[in-house]
Amino acid sequence: MGLTLVTGEPLRESQQDPKKEDEMPPISRGFRGRHRDDASSDRVPPGQYVTEDFPVLSAGPTPHTRLEQWDFSITGEVDNPHRWSWEEFRALPTEAVTVDIHCVTKWSKLDSVWEGVSVDTLLEGIETSGEYALPFCDGGYTTNLPLEDLTGGKAWVAFAYDGEPLEPEHGGPARLLVPHLYFWKSAKWVRGMRLAVTNEPGFWETNGYHIYGDPWKEQRYWGD
Amino acid sequence: MEGAAVLGRLNWLEAEVVEIRPETSQTKTIGFEVPGWPGHRAGQHVDVRLTAEDGYQAERTYSIASAVDDSRIELTVERLDDGEVSPYLTDELRPGDTIELRGPVGGYFVWDPHAQGTVFLVGGGSGVVPLMAMARQRAAEGSKIPTRLLYSARTWDDVIYRDELTRLAAGDAGLDLVYTLTRAQPPGWEGYGRRVDLELLAEVAPAPAVLAVAFVCGPTPFVEAVASGLVQLGHVPARVKTERFGPTGG
Known part of the structure; x- marks a missing residue:
């Protein structure tokens, strides 16, 4: 990237960016855009736009796992791995949540309505020295998150959307729901998570996308 | 890069x-x-x-x-x-x-110049765009990787890159073009004239034994139909890479 190191000075982030963040970008001649109303603008992270649809994104074919073959497990840095069958999972206390979701491909959807089991509930009584979670899924998808982003009422394993069972193309029978991070962290077709001491990049995180993915800091890609 | x-x-x-x-x-x-x-x-x-x-x-x-x-x-x-x-x-x-x-951006839905076997490109509507980049890259590299493009458009006039695709395929035995026109077909049309279904895929897709990778791009119902169709036909899900083009927001 053509970096010039200033003598003796450690390289700072700002020096890598030839254009300062506060510099006015070039005006796109004739572009006015569709301005957001004030009510929702503080709920839409930078670079996002609001959609009423629910677009589908996935890297491969949609898996169709039968419920009797479905289970959810917590493995890795735990004393005893935990496993729930679908029936056992559905017998856990559930929560209904209404949240805004933000996809790295720029769309945001406000007030999406989900039902799921809080990750706090799943982790209850589990002792771990791990500080990171690597959710894994049917189809081989993985993603990575700090465990603290999954606890404290911030994340769910969701099985219903808008009052209906979650459709396979949207991640059914169950997907992770971590609305405060870009939506690729909300892994579809989730089957469990491995707890780990180190932060190992998952699928998109090894394919150019940010290791953490905070939409409010616009952490879309490597180096953001 | x-x-x-x-x-x-x-x-x-x-x-x-x-x-x-x-x-x-x-x-x-x-x-x-x-x-x-x-x-x-x-x-x-x-x-x-x-x-x-x-x-x-x-x-x-x-x-x-x-x-x-x-x-x-x-x-x-x-x-x-x-x-x-x-x-x-x-x-x-x-x-x-x-x-x-x-x-x-994106390091997954990308042309691999070292692919072993036949590459299957399946595009619906403007979903053909990244596949065209692959066909062009393949031509620019003088690649011999056998490649088949199945392109679904509404009408002949909706086919993007029509002349260039014809030209690319004419000079290259390794590149096959198969069109299906879902809404209207010109007189004398000999290609397919319906939405991609399992039977069409069975006729057009490379056999699982020779498929290197399939790249499927288009609107969600198209991608769902093609990707699950390929799995039904015996293709390994990991070799079916998908990308969606929603008409959302644009």
């Missing part, structure tokens, strides 16, 4: 419009000169940012249509009538204008 190793941040780059070509009634190809463009792999996309005079900005993601070509890249944009960005790009933009681009 083999391996898509990106060091540091992907910066917003100024991109000057150097060419605009109509492709179909709804799509245009826009060529940009992008000083500092780090290069890309066929199949990757790029973020586009527009800035209004009052500072308001809008961003969208578009697939790159062109093969690697120094600091020049081309995007093919479908005009969505109720879109915020695409009508600006297709109707308002003129050569000499400058917008901002950031990329390339």
Whole structure:
């Protein structure tokens, strides 16, 4: 990237960016855009736009796992791995949540309505020295998150959307729901998570996308 | 940029419009000169940012249509009538204008010059764009990788890159073109005339034993039908790579 190191000075982030963040970008001649109303603008992270649809994104074919073959497990840095069958999972206390979701491909959807089991509930009584979670899924998808982003009422394993069972193309029978991070962290077709001491990049995180993915800091890609 | 190793941040780059070509009634190809463009792999996309005079900005993601070509890249944009960005790009933009681009993005849905076996490209509508980048990259490399493109469009006039595809396939025994026109077919049409279904896929898709990888791109129902069809036909899910083009927001 053509970096010039200033003598003796450690390289700072700002020096890598030839254009300062506060510099006015070039005006796109004739572009006015569709301005957001004030009510929702503080709920839409930078670079996002609001959609009423629910677009589908996935890297491969949609898996169709039968419920009797479905289970959810917590493995890795735990004393005893935990496993729930679908029936056992559905017998856990559930929560209904209404949240805004933000996809790295720029769309945001406000007030999406989900039902799921809080990750706090799943982790209850589990002792771990791990500080990171690597959710894994049917189809081989993985993603990575700090465990603290999954606890404290911030994340769910969701099985219903808008009052209906979650459709396979949207991640059914169950997907992770971590609305405060870009939506690729909300892994579809989730089957469990491995707890780990180190932060190992998952699928998109090894394919150019940010290791953490905070939409409010616009952490879309490597180096953001 | 083999391996898509990106060091540091992907910066917003100024991109000057150097060419605009109509492709179909709804799509245009826009060529940009992008000083500092780090290069890309066929199949990757790029973020586009527009800035209004009052500072308001809008961003969208578009697939790159062109093969690697120094600091020049081309995007093919479908005009969505109720879109915020695409009508600006297709109707308002003129050569000499400058917008901002950031990329390339995505390291998964990309052409692999070392693929072993037959590559199957399946595009629905403007989902053909990243596949065209692959076909162009393949041609530019003089690659012999057997490649079949199944392209579903509504009508013959909706086929993007029609002449170039015909030209590419005519000079290259390794590139097969199969069209299906779902809404209307010209007189004497000998290709398929329906939506891609299992039977059509069974006839057109390479056998599982020879398939290197399938790249499927289009609207969600199209991608769902093709990707699950390929799995039903015995293809390994890990060899079916998908990308969606929603008519959302645009």
